[in-house]
């Protein structure tokens with residue numbers, strides 16, 4: 001099958017073109033009892049994605065499921081050298097069950113890259129990222145983005161149990177210093193994570209933070225960013241229809257600098273927002 005992209009359209013200002021990418025599944029393996037990693041060979045347009053952007057995946061019809069709406073998935077791996085994209089996804093319902101049925105050689109139709117991703121301010125020297133659950137997928141490519149921008153990166157990965165800690169290899173390969181915490185070990189409370197970050201900041205000041213995956217982590221990120229007077233960003237989730245900015249199904253309240261709230265589209269204005277702009281992850 002030839003990898004093709006159709007219907008190229010301009011994305012939100014500053015974003016790469018987006019397309020319907022016909023990709024070829026290279027692998028689709030379980031990472032643990034809940035998550036799978038799907039790697040696909042993708043056309044050029046798909047490979048133009050950057051950290052924080054997502055794709056809207058067409059879920060195949062299976063014997064039992066015919067999911068209608070596409071499913072939004074953050075980009076987990078952007079491997080331009082090998083022409084591949086990776087998606088780390090939790091098998092939760094109809095759509096992700098159908099995605100889990102895809103085998104090597106099957107086609108994955110992925111619209112994207114979509115949305116506005118992370119933007120690390122110029123001159124940033126030390127990025128701290130804090131991720132939990134699916135957030136481990138969304139934040140992984142940020143490590144490479146930070147390293148390419150000459151910044152040091154500290155990644156705190158949180159999960160409810162050791163089995164669900166993922167992305168360590170991916171992050172270390174991108175140059176990140178990885179710290180894993182989990183509920184079973186009793187070292188994942190917001191206070192524990194805050195104390196660790198304060199210790200790290202004392203030694204090597206953190207000047208940018210990013211988070212995804214939990215409201216508690218969003219709150220502590222917001223607090224530390226205000227304490228250290230540094231910028232921070234969060235990748236949020238919302239139920240989506242079109243994923244292209246047309247149906248307004250995914251709107252969330254977003255505050256401006258004066259605190260005035262406005263409903264904004266996660267698929268078009270986000271999914272990445274400033275930590276003070278959004279109230280929930």
Ligand SMILES: Cc1cc2nc3c(=O)[nH]c(=O)nc-3n(C[C@H](O)[C@H](O)[C@H](O)COP(=O)(O)OP(=O)(O)OC[C@H]3O[C@@H](n4cnc5c(N)ncnc54)[C@H](O)[C@@H]3O)c2cc1C
Nearest residue numbers: 071072073074089090092093094095096134137237238239
């Ligand atoms: C921008 C963005 C990036 C995401 N990235 C990832 C990722 O990298 N890895 C991952 O595992 N999950 C990710 N998600 C969540 C993922 O889209 C949902 O888990 C998935 O849509 C569930 O579909 P389902 O059919 O299996 O579940 P069902 O419960 O059967 O879904 C029913 C409907 O609800 C929607 N829905 C259900 N849960 C969610 C949710 N949490 N967020 C948005 N829509 C939902 C589905 O899209 C579908 O339309 C992301 C969501 C968004 C918005």
